[in-house]
Amino acid sequence: MSNKVAKLTLDGSAEPIDLPVLSGTLGPDVVDVGGLTAKGYFTYDPGFMSTAACESAITYIDGGKGVLLHRGYPIDQLAEHSDFLETCFLLLNGELPSTSEKEEFTNSIRYHTMVHEQVYEFFKGFPRDAHPMAIMVGVVGALSAFYHDALDITNAEHRKLAAHRLIAKIPTLAAMCYKHSIGQPFMYPRNDFSYSENFLHMMFNTPCEEAKVSPILAKAMDVIFLLHADHEQNASTSTVRLAGSTGTNPYACISSGIAALWGPAHGGANEAVLNMLYEIEDESRIEEFIARAKDKNDPFRLMGFGHRVYKNFDPRAKVMRKICDEVLDDLGVENDPLFRIARRLEKIALEDEYFIERKLYPNVDFYSGIILQAIGIPSSMFTVIFSLGRTPGWISHWNEMISQPYKIGRPRQLYKGSTQRDYPKK
Ligand code: ACO
Secondary structure, three states, rough: OOOOOHHHEOOOOOOOOEEEEEOOOOOOOOOOOOOHHHHOOOOOOOOOOOOOOOOOOOOEEEEEOOOOOOOOOOHHHHHOOOOOHHHHHHHHHHHOOHHHHHHHHHHHHHHHHOOOHHHHHHHHOOOOOOOHHHHHHHHHHHHHHOOOOHOOOOOOOHHHHHHHHHHHHHHHHHHHHHHHHHOOOOOOOOOOOOOOHHHHHHHEOOOEEEEOOOOHHHHHHHHHHHOOOOOOHHHHHHHHHHHHOOOOOHHHHHHHHHHHOOOOOOOOHHHHHHHHHHHHHHHOOOOHHHHHOOOOOOOOOOOOOOOOOOOOOOOHHHHHHHHHHHHHHHOOOOOOHHHHHHHHHHHHHOOOHHHHHHHOOEEEHHHHHHHHHHHHHHHHHHHHHHHHHHHHHHHHHHHHHOOOOOOOOOOOOOOOOOOOOOOOOO
């Protein structure tokens, strides 16, 4: 703890209230307002714009400088030298694995890829046109029904097993959502494949035809998962922490994270990018949409441009842009009208004064939407892919919280309703 103290003077109070100032290893100092309740005050911060809700050692973001570190390692270095499963291990355990640790971890994830046969029965109850996120919220939460043997959250071994089960089974469930929507039989996982090869196999192969998964597409998928693996205390991660703080089981916590991610303001942006590209429809209409994006009286915004936190550049978008080029090249679809529109939009945004002045760069969702579309994944599955990638982050934050002394999350409020009144006599 630093020796710094903030002094809060309130009208009418004789003495200022001393508030300790805490310093992290990186980032701004934090004023500890925990003692204010005893003095009869709460703080007010809707949207938690100025509130650190916890102490964490997992991920650090400096939006102004375009920095994203997992356990201290920059995201671009992880994307280049690591892979998704190794990054999962890093997030969960704090250090990169040794060769034998990586092998053991990978084998454990492989071992847990199948879901209980009775889970297949759940799918029959969902309409074919159900949104895949609606199914994910249900089936991930339902996993807790199958693992009574290992639901003691105070037991570190149980927590580890739940983490491995979730990382292993969520791709299986995600692919099942897709197969259910198109009426094809579910594909069992293939444990001789890598994590992302197996996912693409379960998505696109059928019992009649098993095509070899392209290594470029498998790599692109792996990088998409890796780039989404964690993003500190975002809305879904905070939801997982809040749910977990009640002592509920990890499957219920991750299901609540999936529910929070579903919203268009969080996980739904890359789906919105695709919808926008379809709406533009033709290159000749790009100027019209750019003009609308700049028009103050028009609520339309270019989807996939700008970011709340990254004001100079999004380090994940830089990596994603390179992968996007490789995928479009591999599939030979650069001349597809949709991708031509995307390329033109990107060029205009990088050269146009309006976008430059406001630092509105293409964000990670812009490129991930294009890559997923090129791979043949329907846009309704995009948020599901995001939830798959974010699972290790959610689990790591849940585990970090449960491993230390913690309190149930219970925000307070600024009450603006009626004062006490009597029920009318009849
Ligand atoms: N298209 C056109 N103009 C934009 C856009 C856009 N996509 N984004 C921001 N602007 C303009 C605003 O009109 C505003 O202009 P003004 O200063 O002349 O009034 C200025 O840029 C600043 O905009 P804010 O809304 O203050 O920026 P904020 O940080 O609040 O918003 C956000 C960030 C929500 C991401 C916004 O840029 C946006 O709506 N983008 C499109 C949706 C999108 O891609 N979301 C995904 C984000 S990435 C992620 O979540 C992983």
